[in-house]
Amino acid sequence: MAERSFAKEVEHLKLGEGDVFRGEGILAITKALLQSGISYVGGYQGSPISHLMDVLADANDILDDLGVNFQSSANEATAGAMLSASVMYPLRGAVAWKSTVGTNVASDALANLASGGVTGGAMVIVGEDYGEGSSIMQERTHAFAMKSQMWLLDPRPDQECMVGLIEKGFELSEASNTPVLLQVRVRSCHMTGEFVCKDNVRPDFTLKDAMNSPKRDLDRIVLPPAAYEHEVEKIERRLPAAIDFVTENKLNEFFGPTGKDKSGKTGLIVQGGMYNSTIRALQFLGLSDAYGNSKLPIYVMNVCYPTIPSEIEAFCEGLDAVLVVEEGQPEFIEQSITTNISRLRKPTEVHGKKYLPMAGDYTVTALTKGIGQFLEDYEASLLGNRAPAPDPVPILTNPAVAALKDVVPPRPPGLCTGCPERPIFTAMKLVFEELGEHHVSADIGCHLFSILPPFNIGATTMGYGLGAASSAAFNVKGAKRSISIMGDGGFWHNGLTSGIGHAVFNKHDGVFLIIDNYYSSATGGQDILSSRAFNKRRTTNNSIVDAVKGVGAKWVRQIDRTYDVNRMRAVLIEALTTDAEGPKIIVASSECMLNKQRRVKPQVAKALKAGKRTVKERFGVDEDVCTGDHACIRLSGCPSLSVKELDDPLRDDPVASIDTTCVACGNCGEVADAAVLCPSFYRAEVIHNPSSWDRFKSSFTLPAITYLQKRRARRAVNFEEAAR
Numbered sequence: 129m130a131e132r133s134f135a136k137e138v139e140h141l142k143l144g145e146g147d148v149f150r151g152e153g154i155l156a157i158t159k160a161l162l163q164s165g166i167s168y169v170g171g172y173q174g175s176p177i178s179h180l181m182d183v184l185a186d187a188n189d190i191l192d193d194l195g196v197n198f199q200s201s202a203n204e205a206t207a208g209a210m211l212s213a214s215v216m217y218p219l220r221g222a223v224a225w226k227s228t229v230g231t232n233v234a235s236d237a238l239a240n241l242a243s244g245g246v247t248g249g250a251m252v253i254v255g256e257d258y259g260e261g262s263s264i265m266q267e268r269t270h271a272f273a274m275k276s277q278m279w280l281l282d283p284r285p286d287q288e289c290m291v292g293l294i295e296k297g298f299e300l301s302e303a304s305n306t307p308v309l310l311q312v313r314v315r316s317c318h319m320t321g322e323f324v325c326k327d328n329v330r331p332d333f334t335l336k337d338a339m340n341s342p343k344r345d346l347d348r349i350v351l352p353p354a355a356y357e358h359e360v361e362k363i364e365r366r367l368p369a370a371i372d373f374v375t376e377n378k379l380n381e382f383f384g385p386t387g388k389d390k391s392g393k394t395g396l397i398v399q400g401g402m403y404n405s406t407i408r409a410l411q412f413l414g415l416s417d418a419y420g421n422s423k424l425p426i427y428v429m430n431v432c433y434p435t436i437p438s439e440i441e442a443f444c445e446g447l448d449a450v451l452v453v454e455e456g457q458p459e460f461i462e463q464s465i466t467t468n469i470s471r472l473r474k475p476t477e478v479h480g481k482k483y484l485p486m487a488g489d490y491t492v493t494a495l496t497k498g499i500g501q502f503l504e505d506y507e508a509s510l511l512g513n514r515a516p517a518p519d520p521v522p523i524l525t526n527p528a529v530a531a532l533k534d535v536v537p538p539r540p541p542g543l544c545t546g547c548p549e550r551p552i553f554t555a556m557k558l559v560f561e562e563l564g565e566h567h568v569s570a571d572i573g574c575h576l577f578s579i580l581p582p583f584n585i586g587a588t589t590m591g592y593g594l595g596a597a598s599s600a601a602f603n604v605k606g607a608k609r610s611i612s613i614m615g616d617g618g619f620w621h622n623g624l625t626s627g628i629g630h631a632v633f634n635k636h637d638g639v640f641l642i643i644d645n646y647y648s649s650a651t652g653g654q655d656i657l658s659s660r661a662f663n664k665r666r667t668t669n670n671s672i673v674d675a676v677k678g679v680g681a682k683w684v685r686q687i688d689r690t691y692d693v694n695r696m697r698a699v700l701i702e703a704l705t706t707d708a709e710g711p712k713i714i715v716a717s718s719e720c721m722l723n724k725q726r727r728v729k730p731q732v733a734k735a736l737k738a739g740k741r742t743v744k745e746r747f748g749v750d751e752d753v754c755t756g757d758h759a760c761i762r763l764s765g766c767p768s769l770s771v772k773e774l775d776d777p778l779r780d781d782p783v784a785s786i787d788t789t790c791v792a793c794g795n796c797g798e799v800a801d802a803a804v805l806c807p808s809f810y811r812a813e814v815i816h817n818p819s820s821w822d823r824f825k826s827s828f829t830l831p832a833i834t835y836l837q838k839r840r841a842r843r844a845v846n847f848e849e850a851a852r
Contacts, residue, residue, distance in 0.1 A: 134179075134186045141183075141190050143325040149287075154179045154317040156287045157253065158187070160294035162194060164249075165329035167219040170199035170207045172621075173651035174226025175263065176317035177255040181224070182652060188665060194330045200654065200666065203593075203621040208234030211241055211307060214248035215348055217338040220298050220331065221250055227257035228267040229592065233622070235272070238307070242276040243358045244348040245305040245366065249298030252278075256311040256401070258456055259489035266487065268456045269311050273433045277362040279370050280433040281310040282400035284381065287321035289400075293430055296377055304370040306362075313401050367434060374431050380439055381430060384422035393448040394507045395425040396499070397440075397465060402453045402490055403428050409495035412517040413503070415510060423510065435464040437472065444469060444476040449506045451499060452480035455490040477506075493519060540580045545768045546725075546793035548690045548718030549575050549643055553583040554763050554799050555696035556611075563704060566608050571595030571623075573615035573650045575643050582765040586613070593618035596627025596640050603636045609704050609712075610638040616672060617648035620657050624675055631711040632680040639703040643690075644672055644717040653723040660719070672715050683708045690718040693798045721791055742816040745792035749784045753808035756781030760809075764799045784808070 140151055141159055149159060158180055161169060169191075173181045184191070184198050191198050201207035207223035214221050225234065231254060241250065254269050273280035281297050283290040294310060301308045347354050374380065385392065398406050406426070410416035415423045427443040429435075444450060452462040462480035469478055484490065484498040496517045503510050523529060543550050552575075560566065570576055570586030571594065579586040590598045595614035602610035614623045619642050631640060646660050647653045655661060659668040673686050683706065685699050696716065703712040735742045751774060761769050761784060772785035786796070797809040815822050 134183045137183060138187045138190065141187055141328070144327045145325065147325045148322055149325050150322045151320060152179070152317070153285075153287060153290060153312065153319045153321065155183060156291055156321070156323060157294065157312065157317075158183050159325065160291040161222050162190070162196070162328040163291070163326045164295050164298050165220055165331045166196055166222055166298075167248075167331045167333075167335050168197040168199070168210065168213060168221045169223065170201045170210045170221075171224035171253070172201050172204045172207055172226075172230060173648060173654050174230060175255060175257060175651070176312070176314045177224045177226050177230075177253070178652040178654070179317065180253070181654065185654070190328075194328055195334050195336075197335055204230040204233040205237055208237030208241065208252070211237070211246070211250045211252070213335070213338070214246040214250040214307075215241070215244055216343045216345060217248055218302075218333050219248040219335065219338060221248065222253060223251075224253035224255070226255045227262075227264060228269055228272070229264050230254070231269055231272050233592075238272070238278070239276050240350050241307050242278050242362075243350045243355060245358070245361070246301060246307055247305065247348075249301035250307040251294070251297055251301060252307065252309045254309055254311045255317065256282075256313050258313070262314075266456070268460075269309060270432060270456075270460045271458075273309050274460065277306065277366070278433075279304070279306055279308045279431065281308060281379075281430060282432045283310070283312070283316070283430050284400045284403040284428055285313075285316045285319055287319075288323040289381075289430065290316065291323050293379065296379055299377075300370060300373050300379075303373045304366045306366050306370060311401070315404075316401060370434055371436055374434075374436055375438060379431050380436065381428040382443065383420060383426040383428065385425050390425050390446060392424065392507055392510065394503060394510075395427065395443060395447050395450045396453060397427045397429065397443070397450050397461070398453040399432060399455060399461060400428055400430040402455055402495075405490060405492055405495055406453050406499075408492045409499055412492070412496045413500055413510075414512060429461065432461060433464075435461070435468055437468050440465055440468045441472050441474065444474055447476050449477040449479060449502070451483060451502045452478065453484065453490065453495065453499075454480055457481075457487050459486075493517070540577075542577050542580065542765060542767065543574060544722050545766060545789050546721035546791035546795070547574065548645055548721060548793070549578070550764060550766060551691050551693045551795050551798060552641070552643060552696055552716055553578045553585055554795075555693050555700055556585055557583060557763060558693070558697050559700045559704070563701065564608070566704070567599070567602055567610045569595050569598035569602075569610065569612045571598075571612075571614040571618050573618055573643075574645075575613055575615055578613075582762050591622070593620075593622025594626060596623055596631060599638050600630065600634070600636070602638060603634060605637055611704075612638060612640045614640075614642055615648075615650070616642065616644040616646070616658050617650065617656055619644075619672060619675075624679065628676050628681060628711065628713065629679045635709060636711045637709070639700070639712045639714065641700075642672055642676075642713065642715045644715055645720040646717070647720050647723055649720040649723065653720065653726070676713050676715070681713050682710055683712045685712075685714050687714065687716045688718075690716045691793060691795055691798050693795075694801065721793060725791060736816055739817050741819050741822070744814045744816065746812045746814055747786050747790055747792055747794065747796060748810050748812060749786055750808045750810055751783050754783040755808075756783050758784060760784055760796055760799055764796055766796060769796060 137155055140149055140155060143149055171181055204225040210223055211221055213219050257264055281293055283293040297308045297310055407416050407420050410422055452465055454461045459481050466478045469476055483502045485494055568586045570579055570589040572592040576589055588598050596612040599610040599612045648656050655663050655666060655668055657670040658672050673684055676684055687695055699714055703714060732742055768787050768790040770785050770787055771782040773782045
């Protein structure tokens with residue numbers, strides 16, 4: 129098994145004219161791409177785009193029928209360069225990735241693409257991973273759109289709006305010869321809704337047509353003098369063409385009182401993705417109903433860049449002040465609108481961050497407070513009777529709630545139960561106890577959880593696949609060797625060249641640990657080059673060991689079972705103490721337990737249903753042997769390891785306990801052995817649908833065990849009787 133199966137969801141992509149689609153936003157986006165007549169699509173997984181990539185991977189039959197070429201890109205730069213197919217030919221194409229981190233990786237390709245421009249429609253779908261639920265630095269895509277003069281779409285969270293904007297986005301790209309960015313937030317991607325479908329479109333001009341009739345236009349290649357002309361063309365031709373298209377097709381929307389009905393003094397200018405939360409805030413202020421019927425005029429910027437001066441002028445006509453609802457910083461939209469109002473010499477005051485937070489999520493609470501304060505200053509008469517607004521502050525400051533911090537332990541994110549990366553970091557802690565602390569450069573991926581308790585390993589993380597490159601400065605002989613960590617996904621994304629190749633070339637003396645768990649696990653279990661699962665459409669089973677040796681690495685060790693903590697520790701010590709020159713590379717391999725369980729559990733359930741003999745392993749702790757030291761928990765941190773109180777007056781400390789979430793990876797026992805802890809862990813086999821031989825053995829072993837247990841109980845000292 130590799131990617132998760134979305135075979136059921138894929139059936140929605142076959143809906144045609146007049147059918148009603150119902151489902152998640154990210155699937156609606158996929159349907160919109162097919163309705164737009166794309167010729168190719170690619171991208172790199174990462175929240176919230178992973179779902180899109182997985183759906184496309186399961187929709188190959190549909191894509192083949194439409195003549196659409198789907199590529200699971202090696203990284204975002206690969207995906208961005210893929211859009212070059214739209215430069216010379218009237219081919220529509222789309223790529224997708226996660227937020228600013230993906231855009232940063234693809235920036236070279238996108239800057240060239242935006243400079244020369246495109247002939248066919250080119251769209252980049254960006255999972256705008258900002259605010260709540262984000263796992264990265266807090267930045268926005270808006271700055272890149274302005275820097276490279278790419279039009280930025282931010283659809284109102286409504287599936288009909290999202291689908292329509294994607295279709296019009298391709299037309300906008302073609303009308304202005306400019307690639308388009310479409311940003312969708314986590315909430316939009318997983319929001320359920322419906323829209324009326326159109327037929328999927330097979331492109332009239334295909335990739336095969338382009339390949340059989342090659343074309344070149346020097347004016348679109350980024351070389352002087354054309355490169356100088358591109359900048360002028362962006363401003364003098366492409367930008368006006370984009371503004372005209374947005375205006376004529378009414379891509380931005382107006383809600384609430386308009387024209388003669390707009391008798392108030394104030395209005396809201398709202399970033400498209402913020403519309404739903406804004407309406408909710410207006411509900412609490414008594415200025416809107418649940419259906420979006422607002423008493424306040426609202427201008428929704430589904431196109432956040434470029435700003436449309438004529439629409440700003442029309443909206444602000446007769447208003448004393450407008451409030452710009454723009455999440456995140458800097459306040460690009462507020463600055464743009466302020467500039468436009470100033471150039472138009474309009475008296476309307478423009479506000480935004482004066483009333484709303486400069487950074488962080490625009491929750492309904494924050495919006496209610498900010499919009500309320502704005503209206504109190506400029507149109508207090510609107511604020512009449514209204515429902516109590518949500519305010520979490522009194523709850524959070526309640527002494528009883530504050531006291532919970534003293535008794536409820538913190539629950540930081542961590543590795544899954546049975547994760548094969550857990551014993552690697554256990555081994556590292558044991559090595560540090562023996563050799564002292566070492567500088568550790570971490571990387572993006574599941575292994576980044578090692579920076580948190582109980583491991584507390586890792587000093588920096590600089591980007592996906594840059595774990596090895598992060599230690600480039602620490603190449604000093606005679607000092608403690610640095611340790612660099614990266615996963616297999618990061619290795620193939622960027623790490624082979626920027627990390628390992630760099631280390632070989634510069635004779636880096638450090639240790640480079642590559643964690644191979646067979647998939648790009650952190651993004652949902654997608655196949656990569658070194659995946660050991662069979663994939664009929666891609667080439668897998670490419671060795672990481674062969675790859676690093678191919679760029680010149682000499683000292684390479686492979687560990688094919690990371691749960692062997694003693695082996696892991698021994699190899700780490702060897703790498704840190706050897707006299708060998710050059711980088712010391714360790715490839716530690718074990719299958720991602722989450723993906724393994726996804727594969728194995730259905731097989732076990734099927735076998736049980738069929739009445740077949742099935743053996744399930746379980747691990748436990750002997751309560752009589754456990755001392756309550758809990759070193760096993762401190763060195764492992766497995767979520768299935770907990771503590772249990774005993775009804776024994778002579779034992780104050782709770783003993784270790786393993787709950788039912790255990791997946792029998794055996795790590796706790798391995799840790800106990802490697803750390804020379806107590807031998808309290810045991811492994812048991814639970815046999816379902818036992819054979820006659822199993823029943824025969826049980827008829828002897830169970831009575832024997834029962835007899836021995838009773839004998840031990842009789843010989844034990846009974847303190848209650850002794851006291852009498």
